[in-house]
Amino acid sequence: MAELEMISADQLDEYADRRDCLLIDLRDRWEYDAGHIKNAVNMPYDDLLAHVCLPKNRLLVLYCDRGSLSMVQGKKLAAEGYRVVTVVGGMHAYRARQTHE
Numbered sequence: 001m002a003e004l005e006m007i008s009a010d011q012l013d014e015y016a017d018r019r020d021c022l023l024i025d026l027r028d029r030w031e032y033d034a035g036h037i038k039n040a041v042n043m044p045y046d047d048l049l050a051h052v053c054l055p056k057n058r059l060l061v062l063y064c065d066r067g068s069l070s071m072v073q074g075k076k077l078a079a080e081g082y083r084v085v086t087v088v089g090g091m092h093a094y095r096a097r098q099t100h101e
Contacts (some may be wrong), residue, residue, distance in 0.1 A: 004071070004078040005085045007061075009093035011036060015061045015085070022055060024048070026064040027091065028072060037094070045069045051074065056082060063087040063094070068086065 007015075015021045016038040023040035025032045032042040045064065054060065060082055062070035067090040074086040085092070 001058075004074045006071070006088050007085055009087055009089050009096070012061075012087055012094055015059075016040075018059075019077060021059045023061045023063070026062060026070055029063065030061050030092075035052070036091075048073050054082065059083045059085060061085045061087070064090045066090045066092045 007034075015023060018020070023037055025036045025042045026039045026045045026048060027036075027042070028044055029042055032040075040063075054077070060074075060077060062074050062084060063086070064070040067086065067088050070090060074084040078084045087099040089096075
């Protein structure tokens with residue numbers, strides 16, 4: 001079984017341009033449309049596990065608003081054999097980091 005890895009919001013940009021990663025925004029569509037991480041796709045939390053075509057050959061990088069929902073989904077996907085990274089603090093921590101740079 002694959003393990004769930006957690007990263008800080010400071011590390012998130014490192015994954016945005018990697019070809020071996022799929023960034024998944026778990027927030028509602030309106031939140032995603034208001035602003036999201038570069039190259040991220042929107043798969044709202046309730047819909048994620050319905051996407052049976054998630055690639056097992058790519059690292060899934062999950063984020064939500066504050067990190068708790070991505071951790072829950074990340075654990076489920078890791079249990080199914082996916083390689084998963086989740087962002088501690090989610091988009092809230094990412095935006096906070098940007099305002100303090």
